[in-house]
Amino acid sequence: MEFIVQKTIEAVKVLFDQNIEASAVTLQETRKEFEGDITIVVFPFTRFSKTSPDATATAIGAYLINHVTEVADFNVIKGFLNLVIADSYWVNRFKIACNTPNFGFAQPNGQKVMVEYSSPNTNKPLHLGHVRNNLLGYSVAEILKGAGYDVAKVNLVNDRGIHICKSMLAWKKFGNGETPASSGLKGDHLVGKYYVIFDKEYKKEIDALKATGVAEDDAKKQAPLMIEAQLMLKKWEEGDKEVIDLWKMMNGWVYEGFDETYKKLGVNFDKYYYESNTYLLGKEIIEEGLQKGVFFRKPDSSVWIDLTEDGLDQKLVLRSDGTSVYMTQDMGTAQLKYGDFKMDKSVYVVGNEQDYHFKVLFLILNKLGKEFAKGSYHLSYGMVDLPSGKMKSREGTVVDADDLIQEMIDTSREYTEALGKVDDFNDQEKVELFRKIGLGALKYHILKVDPKKRMMFDPSESIDFQGHTGPFIQYSYARIQSVLRKSGSSDFTYGEVFPLNKDERELIQQLDKFPSVIIDAADNYSPAVIGNYLYELAKAYNKFYHDNPILKPEISQHDRNFRLQLSKLTGDVIKRGMGLMGIEVPERM
RNA sequence: GGUUCCAUAGCUCAGUUGGAUAGAGCAACGGUUUUCUAAACCGUCGGUCGCAGGUUCGAAUCCUGCUGGGACUACCA
Numbered sequence: 001m002e003f004i005v006q007k008t009i010e011a012v013k014v015l016f017d018q019n020i021e022a023s024a025v026t027l028q029e030t031r032k033e034f035e036g037d038i039t040i041v042v043f044p045f046t047r048f049s050k051t052s053p054d055a056t057a058t059a060i061g062a063y064l065i066n067h068v069t070e071v072a073d074f075n076v077i078k079g080f081l082n083l084v085i086a087d088s089y090w091v092n093r094f095k096i097a098c099n100t101p102n103f104g105f106a107q108p109n110g111q112k113v114m115v116e117y118s119s120p121n122t123n124k125p126l127h128l129g130h131v132r133n134n135l136l137g138y139s140v141a142e143i144l145k146g147a148g149y150d151v152a153k154v155n156l157v158n159d160r161g162i163h164i165c166k167s168m169l170a171w172k173k174f175g176n177g178e179t180p181a182s183s184g185l186k187g188d189h190l191v192g193k194y195y196v197i198f199d200k201e202y203k204k205e206i207d208a209l210k211a212t213g214v215a216e217d218d219a220k221k222q223a224p225l226m227i228e229a230q231l232m233l234k235k236w237e238e239g240d241k242e243v244i245d246l247w248k249m250m251n252g253w254v255y256e257g258f259d260e261t262y263k264k265l266g267v268n269f270d271k272y273y274y275e276s277n278t279y280l281l282g283k284e285i286i287e288e289g290l291q292k293g294v295f296f297r298k299p300d301s302s303v304w305i306d307l308t309e310d311g312l313d314q315k316l317v318l319r320s321d322g323t324s325v326y327m328t329q330d331m332g333t334a335q336l337k338y339g340d341f342k343m344d345k346s347v348y349v350v351g352n353e354q355d356y357h358f359k360v361l362f363l364i365l366n367k368l369g370k371e372f373a374k375g376s377y378h379l380s381y382g383m384v385d386l387p388s389g390k391m392k393s394r395e396g397t398v399v400d401a402d403d404l405i406q407e408m409i410d411t412s413r414e415y416t417e418a419l420g421k422v423d424d425f426n427d428q429e430k431v432e433l434f435r436k437i438g439l440g441a442l443k444y445h446i447l448k449v450d451p452k453k454r455m456m457f458d459p460s461e462s463i464d465f466q467g468h469t470g471p472f473i474q475y476s477y478a479r480i481q482s483v484l485r486k487s488g489s490s491d492f493t494y495g496e497v498f499p500l501n502k503d504e505r506e507l508i509q510q511l512d513k514f515p516s517v518i519i520d521a522a523d524n525y526s527p528a529v530i531g532n533y534l535y536e537l538a539k540a541y542n543k544f545y546h547d548n549p550i551l552k553p554e555i556s557q558h559d560r561n562f563r564l565q566l567s568k569l570t571g572d573v574i575k576r577g578m579g580l581m582g583i584e585v586p587e588r589m
Numbered sequence: 590g591g592u593u594c595c596a597u598a599g600c601u602c603a604g605u606u607g608g609a610u611a612g613a614g615c616a617a618c619g620g621u622u623u624u625c626u627a628a629a630c631c632g633u634c635g636g637u638c639g640c641a642g643g644u645u646c647g648a649a650u651c652c653u654g655c656u657g658g659g660a661c662u663a664c665c666a
Contacts, residue, residue, distance in 0.1 A: 023606070031609070041608055043646065053646085078609060079646095121666085161666070275666095302664060311592080312662095319664045326666050355593070356661050382594085383659080390659085419628070437628090449602065452594085454659070456601065465628055467614040468602080475628045483625055524605075532603065535613085546621095546630045589628075 001027055001038055003068070004083070008040060011063040018048045035075055036082030037509065043079055053079025087500045090508045097511060098569055104514040104576055106148035113149045113375075114341055115141040117349035118267070121158045122254040123167045124192035126261050126401035128384050128457060129351070129391060132446050135582060136381055137349040138267040139447055139527040142580045144347075147522030152341055155269040156333065159251055160276040165232040167191050168246050169225065170198035180253050186402065188257030191250055201225055264405050266439070266582050271340070273333065279324060281332025285368065286318050294367045305364060315360050330361050331368075338372040345375040347525065352380040352452075379525045382454035384446075399459050405439065411462045412438035412471075421589070433586055437471050440583045444470025447581050448531035468535055470583055473574060476538035477585040480571035483550055484564065492565040494558045503544040507566055510540045514573050518580070527581050534577045541570045 005025045012018050024044060030036040042049075042057045049056040054076050061074035061081050073084035097103045117137020120130060141153045171178070171194040180187045202225045209219035220226065235243040262268065286303055289295035295303050295317060303318035317327050324332075337346065348358060358378035365373035383390065391398045413434040416422055422430055441463045448468070449455045465471040484490075500508070513533065521529035549555050550563040575585050 026606085026608075028608080034609085039609085043608070046646080080609060158666075163666080300664090313591090316664055321664080323664085325664070329666095351660090352594070353660055354666090357666090359593095380594095385659090415628080421626070421628090445601095453602090454595075458601085461600090461615095464601095464615065467628090469614080469628085471628055472614095475626080479626055479629085486625060520605085528603090529605095532613095535603095539613090542629055543631095545625080549625070551625045589626085 003070070004038060004040070004064075007064055007068050008060065010067070011060045012045060015059050015063060016045065016049045018045075020045075030082045034077060034080075034082050035084060036073075037085040037505075038083045040081040040083065041079075042081055057081035087498070087505065090500060090505055090512070091498070093512050094508045094566070094569070097514075098565060102576070103569070104518055104573060105146045106515065106519065108150065109148035111149050111345065112152070112341060112343040113144050113345040113347060114152045114154060114337060114343045115144065115347045115349065116154045116156055116337075117141075118262075118269070119156045119158060119350070120258060121163060122188075122191070122251050123163045123195045125186070125188040125257060127391060128386075128399040128401065128404060131265070131401050131404065131442075132381060132384050132455075133349055133351070134262070134265055134267045135443055135446055136379070136451055136527065138265075138582045139530075139580060140347065140349065140379065140525050142582065143518065143521045143525075143527065143530065146518045146576075146580055149345075149522070152270045152343065153268065154271045154273060154337070156273045156275065156278075158275050160236065160247075160274075160279060162229060162233050163195070164247070164251075165229045165236065166198040166202075167195040168243075168250055169229050169232055170194040170201065171250065172246065174201070180256070186257045186260065187253030187255070188261070189400075189402075191254050191257075198225065198229075261401055261405075264402075264439075266584075273337070275329065278333045278336060279329050281336060282324055282328035282330070283318070283332070285331045285335065286328065289317070289364075289368055292368065294364070305360075305367075307360065307363060310363060312356075312360065312363075317364070326357070327361060327364070330357075331364060334361070334365060334372065334376070335370070338370075343372070343375070345377065346372060347377050347379050349379045349381065352382055354378075355380055377525070379451065381451040384455055384457050387456070387458050387460075399457070404459070405442070407459075408438035408442045408463065409434050410438075412441060412465070415465050416589070425588075433589060436584045436586050437465070437474060437589065440470035440474050440578075440585075441465060442470075443581060443583050444473070444531060447527040448535075450528045451526055470578075471589075473534050473538045473578065474583075474585050475589060476541050477571055477574045477578075478587065478589040479545065480541070480567045480574075481587045483545075483567055484571070486551055487560075487564050489564075492561040492568065494561040494565065498558070498562075501548070503540075503548055504563075504566065507537075507540045507544050507570065510537045511569055511573055514577070521580070530577055530580050534574060534581075537570065537573060537577075541567075 004027060005022050008025045009020055009022065012020050026041040026044070028039050028041065030039045040060065042053055042060060045056050046053050057076040057079055061076060061083070064071045064083065065074055070086050070089040071083050072086040075082050115137055118130070118134050120126060137153070141151050145151045174197055175194060178190065180190050183190060185193070202223055205223040205225055206216070206219045209222060210216060214222065232243055236247060286295060290297065290303065295305050297303050300320040302316060302320035304314050304316055306314050308314065315327065316325055319325060334346070350358065355378070362373060362376050365376065386397065386399065388397060416434060416437060422433060425433065445463045463469070517529060517533045521527065548563060550560060550567065578585050
């Protein structure tokens, strides 16, 4: 509505002889209890109009109606200037949208962005927290594509370290050669089982030591299992064949399990990075930083950065024994990734528990003068809380990703079969539909919440299929496809300018927003923006559908085709928008 | 202790440059189907926007303090 802003500036100049900036013109959608489409807030103008808000609004309204063809009418209520925009304008916008291939998606903007997400540890299966991460990362990547970026999705797998050795050691000691094939367990679940066993046995040892009078902190360090795990890590780093073989075998199990879960979630990656290949990186950057005076070395030869001037503390970047810490690796990996992709932006989808880490990382990269520091962004999402509180892997209070997905599919099957609408579906079609609806419900439920906020997830309360949900939007799509099929045509040409009714206008206005919604979602890295928009769109369509016959005999050819075209575009936008959230839509449901 | 994020209806959430009487969904209650899919549509009920000040013509939104909750603050990742 840029032209309204420009004409308002003009009106203010002519009427009150005042030059104002475009930012001084506040436009908002007219609240639906009032007549009009666009509202101008004129309070700021009263300072120089020297008249009441109502008089100011009336004067501007009168000017606009005489100088802007699109302004058909106006009214003033309590100092708010409500403009009625001509139907011809909306019809024209609609026609343009229909003639735009991939309406909503921006043209390529020539910029490259990397989205790193998922980044699992290979010692346990994925849980609800990872699900949020994966859904967010995938969706944000798709949204960025929709906004014109060239996107690379990458997964940085944490496949080494003491926690991995714990699973390996427990399996070696207590596993009796158990494999996914012999146990029937999914690989990641099998490895996770031994991670839990390690913790249990380790605790026993700690308790035994404490009983002999050893202090807790010392007991944790002295426990034989911990000593053995650390020895194993050392052997791994030395390339000990036996340890490496075990590591390869067990990680292989985990990857098979992850691949299955990723496939079910519908997420994917353009490239995998493994920490076993990157954990030694970053040491040359330490040298670089020391030379540039960004880092300093302490007498024990550990290396630090002083961030007190930035309101933070001193931070270790290299241990006294010369080995890397997480920060060292991340500096090196950032450099590696930039070398591989030369991206303009780099998004890290990581939970907000690591806010401090990324703040420091980006600060360091900036101080080192890295060209990629400026484009780095930590998409910091909130934790997923259960009614019982926070999820803790070791305490078994996690919601497993595979279980959750299966429960959603089962629930969707029960719900759908109870409605009795799928009796003529064959088995294959049913399986597909239940999967689409179950995952649609889950994904929408998680993605509709602002990523930055913590969210509550109650697994016992099965996710709804009515109201503000994924299935509601999927259903709207299926309905549209049903109407289009029944029309028996695909040529929806209709005549020229004509009056719109309220529902039609509302729907067109909603559709008209789609391109700007995608940009907004991309700028804010927020699938929730798309989700809320699609809900509003589906609501507008359902209202329209309910009150406006399309295929009835009494409907004129013109109205019929116009409404079919309106339905068609709505369906396209829903499908495209849901695709940005990684949600599929069924042709029938 | 320090840093930081959060607090909106019984529940889950919208509310993005400060704008009208703070909105949805669920739950509860009521209505709509011989008519293109009722996973829908319409209505009723439900609020001290954590509390107290401040800035402003105007504050859920900005500032300060307080209360309550989370996270971070390791030679862990």
